[in-house]
Amino acid sequence: MFHPLLSKLTCCIFFLLPGLMYGLLMARLPAVKAAAELSDSLIGLCLFCTGALGLVGLGGSPALIRKVGSRMVLCVTAVIAAAGLCLIGFSTALPIVLLGFGAMGIGISMLDVAMNTQGVLYEHYSKSQSMNLFHAFYSLGAVLASLIGSVCAIVGLTAGLNFFWASVPFVLLSLLLNKYLLPERRVDEEKTAKTRHKIPLVVLVCAVMALLAYAAEGSVGEWGALYLTTVKEASLGVGALVYGIFSGVTFVARLVGDPLRKEFGEIPVIIFGSVISFIGMVGVLSFSSVALVLVSYSVMGLGLAPIVPTLFSMAGKNGKIPAAAATSTVAFMAYGGLLVVPPSIGWMAQHTNLHEALFIVLGLIALMFSLALLLRKLHK
Secondary structure (H helix, E strand, C coil): CCCHHHHHHHHHHHHHHHHHHHHHHHHCHHHHHHHHCCCHHHHHHHHHHHHHHHHHHHHHHHHHHHHHCHHHHHHHHHHHHHHHHHHHHHCCCHHHHHHHHHHHHHHHHHHHHHHHHHHHHHHHHHCCCCHHHHHHHHHHHHHHHHHHHHHHHHHCCCHHHHHHHHHHHHHHHHHHCHHHCCCCCHHHHHHHHHHCCCCCHHHHHHHHHHHHHHHHHHHHHHHHHHHHHHCCCCCHHHHCHHHHHHHHHHHHHHHCHHHHHHHHCHHHHHHHHHHHHHHHHHHHHHCCCHHHHHHHHHHHHHHHCCHHHHHHHHHHCCCCCCHHHHHHHHHHHHHHHHHHHHHHHHHHHHHCCHHHHCHHHHHHHHHHHHHHHHHHHHHC
C-alpha cells in the first residue's frame, strides 16, 4: 500500500544516508591515510578502485533491480557500503583497505541507481515532483558528514569508530524503513521489455548533461580549495570552506527546485540554472577577492542545484525503457565524467596553470546549456 508521507520521508532518508557515508569517508581521508600509512599514490589507487567498481555497480544495477526490485537492492547494498566503510576505518593492511574502497564504490553506486529509481517511482505514484527534494537530502548528508567528521577529528575519535557509529544506524534504518519503499511498476516493465536494449535519445542527452553537471560540481570539490589557496592566496581555513558553502547552497536551492519545476517547467529550470552557474563560474575566474570568489562559488551551486535531479526525473519518465535502466544510464555517464574530467583539469594545470585549467568548467557549462536547448526540442 502506498503511504505518501511515509514513503516520501523514507526516500529522503535513503538519499541522505549515502551522502553522509561518502562524505564521512572524504572528510576522514587524512586520518585513514595516516592510520594505514598510505602514500599519495596509494590513496589515488584506493580512489580509483572506488570509481572503477562504482562503474561496475552502475552497469549491473538495472538487471539486478529488474530481478529483485530496488527495495531489496537498497537493503543489500546498504550492508555492502557499511561493511566497506568499516573495513577502511579499522584495517591497516593495504589489500583490506583496497577491498573496503571497492566495496564502498560498488555499494554507493548501486545505492545511487536504486534510490533514484525509488525517487522516480514516488513521482509516478504521488503524481508530484519531488526529485529535487530527495537530492537536497543527499547534499544535506554531505554537509552533516563534513561537520561530524570535523568534530570527531577534533575530539580524537578514530576513523574506524567514526565509521562504525555511522554505519550502524545506516543499516538499521535501511532494514526498518524498507517496507515503506515502493514496488516497481510491473505493468510498465512488461510494456517496455521488448525495447529495453534501446536507449532513447532523450535519456542519452540527459545522461551527457548529467556528466557535464557532475563534472562541474566535482571541480568545486576536487579543485576549489586548492584554487582558493594557491591562486587567490586564501588561508587553508578559508579554503576548506569552499565545498561546505557550495553544498549548503545546493541543499537550500534544491528545497525550492520542485516548486520551480511545477511553476515554470523542467526545461526552463535547467536552462536558467545553466546560465546562473555559468555566471558564477565567470565570477570565480574573474574576481581577485577571496570573499567574492566564495560568493561566486555559491552562485554556481545555486544554478547547478536543480539540474541533476531534474535530469534524473526526466530520464526516468521517458516512457520507453524502465526507470532503473534510465537512471543507471544517467548515473553511469555522470560517474564516468567524474573519473575523466577532474584528472584532465589536473593535467592541464600541470602544463599551464590551475586558473587557465578551470576554464574547462566554463566550457562544460556552455555545452550543457546548448544540450538543454536540444532537450527542449526532444521533450516537445
